[in-house]
Amino acid sequence: MKPDHSADLEAQIAEWRSFLLRRQAIHSVDVAELEDHLREQIDVLAEAGLAPDEAFLVAVKRMGALDALSAEFAREHSERLWKQLVAAGAGATEDGPGARKEGFVAVALAVLAALLIKLPPLFGLDFTSDGAFYARNLSFFVLPVLTGYFAWKRGMLGSTALRWLGVAFVGAAVFANVYPFEPGGSTEALTALHLPIALWVAVIGAAYVGGRWRESAGRMDFIRFSGELFIYYVLIALGGGVLMVFSALIFQAIGVDIEPLFESWVLPCGAAGAVIIASWLVEAKKSVIENMGPVLTRLFTPLFAIMLLAFLGTMLWTGAGINIEREVLIAFDLLLVLVLALVLYSISARDPQSGPSAFDVVQVVLIASALAADAVALQAIGARISEFGFTPNRVAALGMNLILLVNLAWSAVLYVRFLGARSTFSAIERWQTGYVPVYALWAALVVIAFPPLFGFA
Amino acid sequence: MEINKDLVAASSTPIVLAILAEGDSYGYAILQRVRELSGGDLEWTDGMLYPVLHRLSRLGLVESRWEVAESGRRRKYYRITPDGRAHLREQQRQWQAVDATLRGIWHTLADVPPIGRPALSATIPQGV
Numbered sequence: 374m375k376p377d378h379s380a381d382l383e384a385q386i387a388e389w390r391s392f393l394l395r396r397q398a399i400h401s402v403d404v405a406e407l408e409d410h411l412r413e414q415i416d417v418l419a420e421a422g423l424a425p426d427e428a429f430l431v432a433v434k435r436m437g438a439l440d441a442l443s444a445e446f447a448r449e450h451s452e453r454l455w456k457q458l459v460a461a462g463a464g465a466t467e468d469g470p471g472a473r474k475e476g477f478v479a480v481a482l483a484v485l486a487a488l489l490i491k492l493p494p495l496f497g498l499d500f501t502s503d504g505a506f507y508a509r510n511l512s513f514f515v516l517p518v519l520t521g522y523f524a525w526k527r528g529m530l531g532s533t534a535l536r537w538l539g540v541a542f543v544g545a546a547v548f549a550n551v552y553p554f555e556p557g558g559s560t561e562a563l564t565a566l567h568l569p570i571a572l573w574v575a576v577i578g579a580a581y582v583g584g585r586w587r588e589s590a591g592r593m594d595f596i597r598f599s600g601e602l603f604i605y606y607v608l609i610a611l612g613g614g615v616l617m618v619f620s621a622l623i624f625q626a627i628g629v630d631i632e633p634l635f636e637s638w639v640l641p642c643g644a645a646g647a648v649i650i651a652s653w654l655v656e657a658k659k660s661v662i663e664n665m666g667p668v669l670t671r672l673f674t675p676l677f678a679i680m681l682l683a684f685l686g687t688m689l690w691t692g693a694g695i696n697i698e699r700e701v702l703i704a705f706d707l708l709l710v711l712v713l714a715l716v717l718y719s720i721s722a723r724d725p726q727s728g729p730s731a732f733d734v735v736q737v738v739l740i741a742s743a744l745a746a747d748a749v750a751l752q753a754i755g756a757r758i759s760e761f762g763f764t765p766n767r768v769a770a771l772g773m774n775l776i777l778l779v780n781l782a783w784s785a786v787l788y789v790r791f792l793g794a795r796s797t798f799s800a801i802e803r804w805q806t807g808y809v810p811v812y813a814l815w816a817a818l819v820v821i822a823f824p825p826l827f828g829f830a
Numbered sequence: 831m832e833i834n835k836d837l838v839a840a841s842s843t844p845i846v847l848a849i850l851a852e853g854d855s856y857g858y859a860i861l862q863r864v865r866e867l868s869g870g871d872l873e874w875t876d877g878m879l880y881p882v883l884h885r886l887s888r889l890g891l892v893e894s895r896w897e898v899a900e901s902g903r904r905r906k907y908y909r910i911t912p913d914g915r916a917h918l919r920e921q922q923r924q925w926q927a928v929d930a931t932l933r934g935i936w937h938t939l940a941d942v943p944p945i946g947r948p949a950l951s952a953t954i955p956q957g958v
Contacts, residue, residue: 406880409856410857437876442878445881
């Protein structure tokens, strides 16, 4: 065969191979087997006097129609139609050693996180008597390990950026531990709540995107990662709960109480290790399986829109005002967080190129009704804020409410402009990703400024 | 001659197992042997052989290994297992029973033209 012919033939075979590889039921190892067959057939035909391209066509024809072949493979290997996520499973042939190594690293780091969380008891600090210490410092047992994982994965080990992340951890640890908090005070609780948020967005975000922090796409990836991680973590926690209940029941049957062991070891170690494992799973499966966040968003956006409209309608109909109680502001904060999450995760899965759809209208209805409900609540609170006084909790809740309100209000404006074809969808995306640092800044402000402002109460 | 699809599917297992019982082989060579044995009457679509081989492999009737062929390409060879040989014997008994039944009735039906090559009708196996 002449070399130019064989180059042509190689290109044709490569194309045929890529067609086969696109079929879910046919794995690359099968393609290799079929390719060997195809090549032998081509050789035989070429020996019989056919030109290489003719031989190729005949050989491909004899192989059978691609659809029928794929269906036949799917019948034999029906499990392949379910994308498998077992550690280094489905893609093992393509990225074997890499994926396996990553699995080992992830498991090792999970064990490290689990051990770290049991480090303080060595120095006489335990969960029951030093709950406040744990509450303030929970982030420092898990998040540095997770940062290390991403630094390793993104090849940032030894870089200046990583050193800055280390500095951020040290700084955060100082703020969490040097303030003379009043025992059981609200500023301490606020620190415990906001420190993980600030560290998550600023440090884990920076480690996750590995240098793409300034790009909108990098931040969007981090938003996707956070949502999927949350879903995975909840699933793992449910599994862990089932495991613990069953082992408690079984050990009870032989008269052994293993609850103390659970409380001091299994629960804290499992909770810490699961963060790393869940992160690794999200990373490993992100290209393999459809992300769950956007699926849930699709389901719940219309339902929440209906619920909020019903709420507003009932309020108008009955003329009932909002009962201003302690939790009401928090409830509305959570409502806005939820609506924001629904907006974020539908944005994260959307093709920015496609035009407005009915779902976008539902989205606008959802945002507008959430804003209306929140405005009613804010007005009711505002009228009586002087009467209640500015406690740290109330200021924190109010600040968060305003931050979310601004985000959603401008999102609504951008959505309406997008629906009216006066703006592109990427404007909404850029607004959301650009807003991400605001959450970290606010959380950092609460951690750093609130305790001294409110006298560590 | 066009052979019914169901018949092709049903006969594929004993044919493949029998060919492998002659010696280890690989996809392309197995198909060549099928053509040779059937005198070209049995035309399998090439690709369809592989799911059959994979099924036999899953059932433990054959085992496979990758080898580098003389052409320098990696090639997957199949070998029949003891289970596969037992299965082949069982299949052989069943097919002979079917064959014997059909032959009996072909003889009584004068107006049905003879099917198959004469060489095959030489031995009529005993009933099972």
